[in-house]
Amino acid sequence: MASPSDRVYSESHEWHLVSGDVLTLGLTRYAVDTLTDITYVQMKPAGFKFSAGQAIGEVESVKTTSDIYCACAGEVVEVNAALASDPGLLNSDPFGKGWLCKIKVSDTSGLKSCKPAAEYDKAHPAG
Amino acid sequence: MLRTPLYQFHVDHGAKMVDFAGWEMPLVYMRDGAGGITEEHLQVRRSGGLFDVSHMGRFRVSGRHSVRLLERVCTRKIRDMKPQACRYSLVCNERGGVHDDVIVMRIDEDDFIVVVNASNREKLLGHFRGVISAESLVVKLDDTTMSTAMVAVQGPKVMEMVSKFSREIPTLKRYTFAVKNLLVVKLYVSRTGYTGEDGVEVILPAAMMGMAMKMLLKDVDTRDPNALVKPAGLGARDTLRLEAGMPLYGHELNEETSALASGLDFAIALDKEPDESGRSFIGAEALRKERDSGGPARKLVGMKVDSKRSARQGMAIWSGGKQAGVVTSGAPSPTLGVPIAMGYVDRALAAPGGKVEIDTGKGERLAAEIVPLPFYKAPAPAK
Numbered sequence: 382m383a384s385p386s387d388r389v390y391s392e393s394h395e396w397h398l399v400s401g402d403v404l405t406l407g408l409t410r411y412a413v414d415t416l417t418d419i420t421y422v423q424m425k426p427a428g429f430k431f432s433a434g435q436a437i438g439e440v441e442s443v444k445t446t447s448d449i450y451c452a453c454a455g456e457v458v459e460v461n462a463a464l465a466s467d468p469g470l471l472n473s474d475p476f477g478k479g480w481l482c483k484i485k486v487s488d489t490s491g492l493k494s495c496k497p498a499a500e501y502d503k504a505h506p507a508g
Numbered sequence: 509m510l511r512t513p514l515y516q517f518h519v520d521h522g523a524k525m526v527d528f529a530g531w532e533m534p535l536v537y538m539r540d541g542a543g544g545i546t547e548e549h550l551q552v553r554r555s556g557g558l559f560d561v562s563h564m565g566r567f568r569v570s571g572r573h574s575v576r577l578l579e580r581v582c583t584r585k586i587r588d589m590k591p592q593a594c595r596y597s598l599v600c601n602e603r604g605g606v607h608d609d610v611i612v613m614r615i616d617e618d619d620f621i622v623v624v625n626a627s628n629r630e631k632l633l634g635h636f637r638g639v640i641s642a643e644s645l646v647v648k649l650d651d652t653t654m655s656t657a658m659v660a661v662q663g664p665k666v667m668e669m670v671s672k673f674s675r676e677i678p679t680l681k682r683y684t685f686a687v688k689n690l691l692v693v694k695l696y697v698s699r700t701g702y703t704g705e706d707g708v709e710v711i712l713p714a715a716m717m718g719m720a721m722k723m724l725l726k727d728v729d730t731r732d733p734n735a736l737v738k739p740a741g742l743g744a745r746d747t748l749r750l751e752a753g754m755p756l757y758g759h760e761l762n763e764e765t766s767a768l769a770s771g772l773d774f775a776i777a778l779d780k781e782p783d784e785s786g787r788s789f790i791g792a793e794a795l796r797k798e799r800d801s802g803g804p805a806r807k808l809v810g811m812k813v814d815s816k817r818s819a820r821q822g823m824a825i826w827s828g829g830k831q832a833g834v835v836t837s838g839a840p841s842p843t844l845g846v847p848i849a850m851g852y853v854d855r856a857l858a859a860p861g862g863k864v865e866i867d868t869g870k871g872e873r874l875a876a877e878i879v880p881l882p883f884y885k886a887p888a889p890a891k
Binding site for chain 1: 524535536538544545546547549743746747816817818820839840842870
């Protein structure tokens with residue numbers, strides 16, 4: 382299954398979808414398949430300001446715990462509340478209902494290091 | 509990377525394959541986004557799961573000094589094993605740390621199978637060869653890992669399934685095995701496992717795998733969502749063994765941690781009689797010394813975590829303002845619905861009911877309580 386082409390992808394397997402000055406962040410299908418069953422998501426709350434490359438949350442699966450990063454600096458404006466009661470949304474719909482948080486980006490230059498979908502999928506073929 | 513005879517079976521069932529000790533093994537089976545480790549885990553607890561464990565090392569030990577070799581390398585007594593008995597044992601280094609944990613199966617007076625961890629196969633082969641050579645033992649040591657295969661079928665409904673093709677196997681006692689002849693080859697079927705459930709493990713020639721699967725899974729469509737037995741991967745195997753309080757090499761057991769600290773006292777025969785040259789098992793001297801000087805400083809315990817966050821291997825355990833231990837395994841328990849963990853803590857804190865804190869390393873401390881192992885015990889089978 383191809384990753385959506387409307388967004389860009391980081392080395393640490395987050396997708397970044399920019400719309401106006403808000404960036405929606407999520408994990409790729411490859412990432413959630415590697416993590417396996419996700420049991421808990423803990424993102425930094427709205428209002429949290431961060432620099433690029435700083436961990437802004439953690440995702441727990443049956444198998445492991447993994448940090449979440451955003452390629453850009455910014456401020457968390459909304460966390461996906463649905464994940465609190467149903468973290469499995471990340472496994473079932475990582476590019477849609479399983480989004481992690483929305484971010485007000487203060488500097489978009491980090492997006493330049495991200496890859497388009499085709500390039501990301503080539504480097505990380507779905508297993 | 510090495511592949512087991514069931515590789516195609518895994519791929520056909522939608523397995524996500526991962527590298528495990530140089531083997532391409534199924535982590536979890538996913539079909540169209542459905543399935544997962546938790547589901548496989550619960551399938552094993554409620555009905556049955558089939559695990560490919562062909563990656564585990566299988567040594568054939570034969571010859572007139574077989575018992576002498578195994579008495580030297582195993583912490584458990586070997587001499588008093590009856591044919592068709594299985595025994596869990598540790599293999600220690602001279603310092604009392606652990607080279608591996610193994611299952612010894614006695615086929616005959618001087619004929620054994622030793623099942624070892626995939627990650628320790630080469631190391632143990634070298635260790636056994638070293639002892640054979642240093643003590644001039646007459647032992648034939650064959651690594652049959654590649655020429656044989658092994659599956660584990662585990663769960664409360666497994667014996668019902670097995671009874672369809674064998675009357676003998678369901679009558680086996682725990683930790684014994686039967687030898688079944690299939691045409692010209694032998695199958696070793698033991699009532700053992702690594703999930704805390706009833707079930708069997710089968711060792712057979714690699715080339716016979718296809719035929720054996722047909723026999724074993726007679727009338728079972730493993731792709732049917734309601735199948736009695738469905739394939740389960742390494743992910744579920746890990747959470748199942750954790751709930752069952754069973755140690756995993758590289759987590760609870762390693763070269764540095766004393767075997768006595770693991771709490772596996774039943775598997776450590778400190779009173780083992782010396783052999784012809786007056787020696788007990790390798791590591792016995794160090795372990796006796798440790799016991800006589802008050803025992804290991806830390807003990808392996810179970811912990812229930814009071815958080816949605818899981819404790820993970822390597823996290824520090826704190827008590828009374830100082831570090832008092834380290835987590836060796838941790839995961840959300842699919843059966844209990846809370847995170848569980850095993851770890852080593854200072855002996856004074858090891859009693860069930862004690863409260864500790866687990867440092868996530870991310871500026872958060874999780875409250876946890878010491879609980880008895882295992883976390884989960886299968887209900888006695890209905891007769």
